[in-house]
Amino acid sequence: SQTIHQWPATLVQPVGSPLSLECTVEGTSNPNLYWYRQAAGRGLQLLFYSVGIGQISSEVPQNLSASRPQDRQFILSSKKLLLSDSGFYLCAWSTFSGNTIYFGEGSWLTVV
């Protein structure tokens, strides 16, 4: 069966520090991968989308970047975190047929 893992689950980082959130998918190949963010009191927003290795689409300008070094690995990064980067980050995947979308457990980021 397919599973998706995301880590770390929670982290507190100082302003200006780097960030790396990792997401891996098991049990499927060539998934579409997504990073979403939910800021406090706001709805989910798509940050990045990938249809294949090395193929990243950015949906909103921001202080973050994403990479897909392997088919089932999706990494969200920042070189220098801002206070506004705080929020709940969700990795997700879907197949090209688009039957449904599966979400990771999420990562709570607090920038202090």
Added chain:
Amino acid sequence: KNEVEQSPQNLTAQEGEFITINCSYSVGISALHWLQQHPGGGIVSLFMLSSGKKKHGRLIATINIQEKHSSLHITASHPRDSAVYICAVSPNFGNEKLTFGTGTRLTIIP
């Protein structure tokens, strides 16, 4: 105006009541998702609809493409149904670049 609007924003009901959450959207879509988010933050996909109606246990989801409207119903509601329910739409089939509603916070009182 948001592309996806949900109502109500908050809903409190007694256990056993029939629950309806509404979603309206203003863009063309290929599919609409109903998601459930529990207090810990994790999100589970409940339904993906492109037409008609789907049922899973006590949950029923309907969509009217012409009216750009969808509803999520919960029959015989239970405290464990308490969660945030989120409507999201995708523009292209097979590409789940979702646009989300802001969610409906449902609380079921025993």
